[in-house]
Structures are given as structure tokens and as C-alpha cells.
Amino acid sequence: MTSAEVEEQISPVVESLTATAREVGHPDIVDRLISPLRQTMYDLDALPRTDDFWSGKANDRATIYKLVDYAQARVDRDADDRHASRTLVALALRHGDNDGGLPFLTSEVAADPTAVGDAVIAAYWIWSQIGLDTTYELRRTLSAADRAALTGLARCRQGWTAIAARIALDVLAGGSLEDVYTRHHRQSQ
Incomplete structure (x- = not known):
């Protein structure tokens, strides 16, 4: 994936989070959510297509939808994976999940x-x-x-x-x- 393709995949999330962060009065959080999300998307794209993650997937294209599964798998392996955790928080907030992704911040709150x-x-x-x-x-x-x-x-x-x-x-x-x-x-x- 090129940088432009990654940006195309994440742009709806970025736009939604940016607008809502302004609405709730905390635009400063956007970079702390988007930077990890962007990096995790790059990590997903770099994942060898022979990795078990890709097994059973319809195709081997990195998408925002597959990013949820990928980030969750990383958190399941390492609860302290801040990039994956922040990615899940960003997506939870974007989708209006009932818990806002708060469980994914617990490890970070304990450490910092x-x-x-x-x-x-x-x-x-x-x-x-x-x-x-x-x-x-x-x-x-x-x-x-x-x-x-x-x-x-x-x-x-x-x-x-x-x-x-x-x-x-x-x-x-x-x-x-x-x-x-x-x-x-x-x-x-």
C-alpha cells in the first residue's frame, strides 16, 4: 500500500474523529488517536500475507475493517501494545461504542x-x-x-x-x- 492508499483508508476515521473532538471540546486528543491508528494500519499492510492473520480473509488487502481484527489480535497478545490499544479506542469512538474503548486504555492508565x-x-x-x-x-x-x-x-x-x-x-x-x-x-x- 502506498501512503496515499493508507490515508484513503483512514481518512473517514480521521475526519469523523477530528470533527467530533472539536464538538466535545478536546481537539488535542486527535493526534494521540490518529498517529497510532495510522502506524497500526502500516503495520497491518506490512504483515506478510503468509501470516495466520490472513487465513480465511476474502482478500489480502489491508482495510480499516481488517484493522479492528488485527489491532485486537495484537492487544490479545500484549495488553501493553499502545499503538493497537489506541487504534481500538479511536475506532470505538468513531463508531460510538458504548464503552468508548475505555478498556483498551486501562493498561496505559496503570503505567502512566x-x-x-x-x-x-x-x-x-x-x-x-x-x-x-x-x-x-x-x-x-x-x-x-x-x-x-x-x-x-x-x-x-x-x-x-x-x-x-x-x-x-x-x-x-x-x-x-x-x-x-x-x-x-x-x-x-
Whole structure:
């Protein structure tokens, strides 16, 4: 596949995520979703056609539809595969999956507390765009985070990471995403 063909495959996802990210007030997340998605698509295209992945496929063309299966297989082998995990989050958000891909951020949140910012955005995205309360899914993902590190981020940092850490701590303490997000977002303006 050429670069142009890869871009053609992912462009509907890029356009959708970019527009919706602006709508939900977090355009900064787009690159953190699209860069891994793009790389994972290149990885899929580079996968030898003799690999078991291609067995039973209608053809050996890398497509956005096959990307879901490919990324899921990679996460199944290695839960810490951030490119594959972020690819699945991007596709879940694009398709409006009920959980917003939050389970695929759990490993990252455990390793890097600053990733709670993207977990909160994903939960808010589904809540604001689909109308589903994602508090439970967010709480499950956040439960992997180091609470002391979150407390430090909430106290010592400025900007979205600090706000997200405060939201995360309040959700972990039993608050609903809608109430907590609204309160902290209002205070930050």
C-alpha cells in the first residue's frame, strides 16, 4: 500500500474523529488517536500475507475493517501494545461504542497516570455524543491508576491533566461522570 492508499483508508476515521473532538471540546486528543491508528494500519499492510492473520480473509488487502481484527489480535497478545490499544479506542469512538474503548486504555492508565486525561475524554465523548452514562466503564479503567499519583497530578499540575486527575479521583470516590465533569469543567473556565 502506498501512503496515499493508507490515508484513503483512514481518512473517514480521521475526519469523523477530528470533527467530533472539536464538538466535545478536546481537539488535542486527535493526534494521540490518529498517529497510532495510522502506524497500526502500516503495520497491518506490512504483515506478510503468509501470516495466520490472513487465513480465511476474502482478500489480502489491508482495510480499516481488517484493522479492528488485527489491532485486537495484537492487544490479545500484549495488553501493553499502545499503538493497537489506541487504534481500538479511536475506532470505538468513531463508531460510538458504548464503552468508548475505555478498556483498551486501562493498561496505559496503570503505567502512566497522565493517560487519565484521555480516558476521561473518551468517557465524556460517549456521554455527550451518544447519551450513555460511561461512569462505570470509566471507573473500571481508572481503578488501574495509582491514586497517589493522581492526587499529585490534581494538586501540582495545571491544565487538562490536573482537571482530568480531579475528575478521575471524584469518579473513583463514587461521583457520576456527568456531575463531576460538569463541575470541574465549569471551575476551569
